[in-house]
Amino acid sequence: MLQGTLIEYFRGLSQERGTNHHFTPRLENVTARVSAAAGAPAGTAFRGETVIYNLQGELITLQVEVELPRCSDAGHEAILFRLATQPPTTLIWKDLRAVTGTFRCRRAA
Numbered sequence: 001m002l003q004g005t006l007i008e009y010f011r012g013l014s015q016e017r018g019t020n021h022h023f024t025p026r027l028e029n030v031t032a033r034v035s036a037a038a039g040a041p042a043g044t045a046f047r048g049e050t051v052i053y054n055l056q057g058e059l060i061t062l063q064v065e066v067e068l069p070r071c072s073d074a075g076h077e078a079i080l081f082r083l084a085t086q087p088p089t090t091l092i093w094k095d096l097r098a099v100t101g102t103f104r105c106r107r108a109a
């Protein structure tokens with residue numbers, strides 16, 4: 001389900017980019033592959049990549065990390081996405097993980 005949702009989202013984004021920046025994306029080239037992250041509890045983390053069109057009409061590959069932190073409030077869910085063109089071992093990922101690491105599940109008062 002997550003993979004299909006990512007494909008749908010990024011195809012829509014690519015189509016919008018094409019319209020706004022005057023190119024015709026071949027939407028069959030927009031893909032996403034994600035799988036469960038090793039070592040994480042089942043259904044809580046995923047890793048993979050997506051291929052999308054940038055603003056210049058070129059295909060680029062983004063590395064993807066998705067986390068679903070457990071929220072104690074019934075009916076309250078969160079999904080955190082991290083995306084970058086660099087491999088997950090590069091410095092940008094440390095920064096991305098630091099930002100999403102500050103997330104706490106709670107409802108606004």
